[in-house]
Amino acid sequence: MSKTVIVTGASQGIGAGVVKGFLDKGYNVAATSRTVSQSAELPQSEKLVRVDGDIAAAATAVKVVDAAVSKFGGVDALVNNAGIFIAKPFIDYSADDLSALISTNVDGFFYITQQVVKQMLKQKSGGSVVSITTSLIENPNASLTASVPMITKGGIDAISRSLANEYAKHNIRFNTVAPGVVDTPLHKNNPKDFLKTLSPLGTISEVQDIVDAVIYATEARQVTGDVLHVDGGAHAGKW
Numbered sequence: 001m002s003k004t005v006i007v008t009g010a011s012q013g014i015g016a017g018v019v020k021g022f023l024d025k026g027y028n029v030a031a032t033s034r035t036v037s038q039s040a041e042l043p044q045s046e047k048l049v050r051v052d053g054d055i056a057a058a059a060t061a062v063k064v065v066d067a068a069v070s071k072f073g074g075v076d077a078l079v080n081n082a083g084i085f086i087a088k089p090f091i092d093y094s095a096d097d098l099s100a101l102i103s104t105n106v107d108g109f110f111y112i113t114q115q116v117v118k119q120m121l122k123q124k125s126g127g128s129v130v131s132i133t134t135s136l137i138e139n140p141n142a143s144l145t146a147s148v149p150m151i152t153k154g155g156i157d158a159i160s161r162s163l164a165n166e167y168a169k170h171n172i173r174f175n176t177v178a179p180g181v182v183d184t185p186l187h188k189n190n191p192k193d194f195l196k197t198l199s200p201l202g203t204i205s206e207v208q209d210i211v212d213a214v215i216y217a218t219e220a221r222q223v224t225g226d227v228l229h230v231d232g233g234a235h236a237g238k239w
Contacts, residue, residue, distance in 0.1 A: 009082030126171030180231025199232030
């Protein structure tokens with residue numbers, strides 16, 4: 001029987017790549033974002049259900065899990081990909097910036113993860129939660145000032161390790177994937193030459209690099225409470 005994964009922020013970029021990666025491996029996928037039903041990046045498939053909604057709303061989390069259970073019979077994995085990133089000097093962040101970051105990145109993690117864990121506990125067959133963070137948590141870079149988003153992404157890193165211990169006895173694993181710069185619409189207006197300076201390898205990751213890491217973390221039965229860096233070595237420190 002095919003396993004079922006929920007993917008948030010699934011309309012484009014990394015999220016759409018993750019959806020396609022799991023479909024290619026035979027998974028059932030419940031994909032969600034505000035406009036996922038209109039996404040041209042996702043294929044038509046009997047193994048895919050699309051659920052529109054704001055990930056920051058508790059009602060969306062309930063709707064997505066209910067859709068996965070009613071169509072596919074359960075939930076085996078979650079990929080918390082939905083998130084926003086705002087880079088600017090610390091003193092230039094507004095109250096609206098802070099509110100938006102917390103709403104999407106923290107509320108968006110909390111509601112869906114809580115609903116998924118409840119469902120996994122009910123099923124009593126374990127599961128996996130993989131969340132997308134950033135290598136900037138451990139290796140800030142003064143040439144890319146993004147301090148306030150780190151409140152949210154660093155928090156996801158911390159709670160994932162706490163949850164890994166809390167639910168280990170239920171065989172529910174929690175890991176994060178920490179990308180560096182990825183070639184997605186998020187960076188379409190950033191100079192490629194500058195982006196390449198942000199890792200020692202001097203490269204920009206492709207979406208598939210992140211997809212491969214997410215699938216690995218989802219399926220690696222002995223890996224929990226871990227951070228998988230996909231950042232060209234940026235997390236290792238100064239170069």
